[in-house]
Amino acid sequence: MSAAGRLWLAGCGTMAGAMLRRWLSSGLDPAAVTVVRPSGRPVAPGVAVHAAPPAGTPDLLLLGFKPQKLAEAAPRFAPHVGPDTILVSILAGVELATLRRAFPAAGAIVRAMPNTPVAIGEGVVGLFGEGGPEAPANATVAALMAPLGLVEWIADEALFDVVTALAGSGPAFLFRFIDALGAGGAALGLAPDQAARFALATVQGAAQLAARAEAPPAALAEQVASPGGSTRAGLAVLDEAGALARLVEATLAAATRRNAEMAQAARDATA
Numbered sequence: 001m002s003a004a005g006r007l008w009l010a011g012c013g014t015m016a017g018a019m020l021r022r023w024l025s026s027g028l029d030p031a032a033v034t035v036v037r038p039s040g041r042p043v044a045p046g047v048a049v050h051a052a053p054p055a056g057t058p059d060l061l062l063l064g065f066k067p068q069k070l071a072e073a074a075p076r077f078a079p080h081v082g083p084d085t086i087l088v089s090i091l092a093g094v095e096l097a098t099l100r101r102a103f104p105a106a107g108a109i110v111r112a113m114p115n116t117p118v119a120i121g122e123g124v125v126g127l128f129g130e131g132g133p134e135a136p137a138n139a140t141v142a143a144l145m146a147p148l149g150l151v152e153w154i155a156d157e158a159l160f161d162v163v164t165a166l167a168g169s170g171p172a173f174l175f176r177f178i179d180a181l182g183a184g185g186a187a188l189g190l191a192p193d194q195a196a197r198f199a200l201a202t203v204q205g206a207a208q209l210a211a212r213a214e215a216p217p218a219a220l221a222e223q224v225a226s227p228g229g230s231t232r233a234g235l236a237v238l239d240e241a242g243a244l245a246r247l248v249e250a251t252l253a254a255a256t257r258r259n260a261e262m263a264q265a266a267r268d269a270t271a
């Protein structure tokens with residue numbers, strides 16, 4: 001049995017599957033886990049998989065389906081959620097109030113926003129719960145999330161959509177940057193496969209250096225850019241009229257807006 005007791009995953013696709021992989025590789029007993037997914041596809045040795053909720057009540061139910069599925073799925077799971085069940089939702093956008101309406105009997109509800117690097121214990125998990133970080137259920141959730149990477153509580157639920165854009169979607173934006181770095185090198189004559197390898201290793205090394213350094217990333221950039229040198233010429237392009245900063249802010253703003261739209265759609269669908 002895990003620290004969270006009997007753990008049910010409602011949906012086990014890309015994101016919940018990544019979380020489960022890390023939990024299992026960090027020692028979670030597969031016998032404590034039940035996955036409910038319409039396809040009934042097997043997940044991992046020892047993990048029970050059902051196409052519909054089986055009899056019983058989990059200690060912790062993780063909602064891992066798409067926000068658009070909430071109205072359809074909630075009535076199927078709600079009868080299995082009681083006052084001793086902690087409900088954890090990774091649904092982008094969907095607010096605590098909507099979840100509480102859909103699962104009125106839940107003992108506690110916590111929103112969690114993970115990202116796919118949790119699969120290797122290098123992810124980010126933002127948390128927001130009904131009772132604040134000190135509520136007993138929230139300590140259980142934080143302990144469950146601990147092996148996944150950086151786990152932090154968010155002070156204000158209104159900011160959860162921004163957390164989702166930055167950390168939840170963030171890996172996709174960085175994967176694009178890795179591709180763009182490689183494609184840029186290839187456009188200037190490098191063999192595409194070599195450019196792709198150099199781009200990935202450069203991003204990996206820079207991220208690890210930044211994570212270990214005491215200096216902030218801006219200072220590390222200055223260390224690379226010799227006065228009058230070539231890096232400075234490249235940075236000038238990224239910095240011209242705040243080009244990169246504006247592009248990234250617009251990217252996060254678009255993703256944040258979409259999270260709010262999905263929240264509204266979930267509110268409407270469950271009203």
Ligand SMILES: NC(=O)C1=CN([C@@H]2O[C@H](COP(=O)(O)OP(=O)(O)OC[C@H]3O[C@@H](n4cnc5c(N)ncnc54)[C@H](OP(=O)(O)O)[C@@H]3O)[C@@H](O)[C@H]2O)C=CC1
Nearest residue numbers: 011012013014015037038039064065066067073091092168
């Ligand atoms: N992908 C990501 O990087 C991130 C995703 N999220 C959130 O995670 C959630 C899942 O996204 P993602 O993993 O990408 O999506 P996937 O499409 O990969 O997985 C969706 C899962 O939901 C299951 N499912 C569909 N309908 C139901 C239902 N009625 N009851 C139970 N399970 C159902 C599917 O079952 P089956 O496998 O049988 O088809 C599948 O396992 C979303 O809410 C998203 O906002 C949050 C952070 C990051």
Ligand SMILES: O=C(O)[C@@H]1CCC=N1
Nearest residue numbers: 092164165168169170
């Ligand atoms: O794209 C999505 O909607 C989800 C939210 C964060 C990452 N994937």
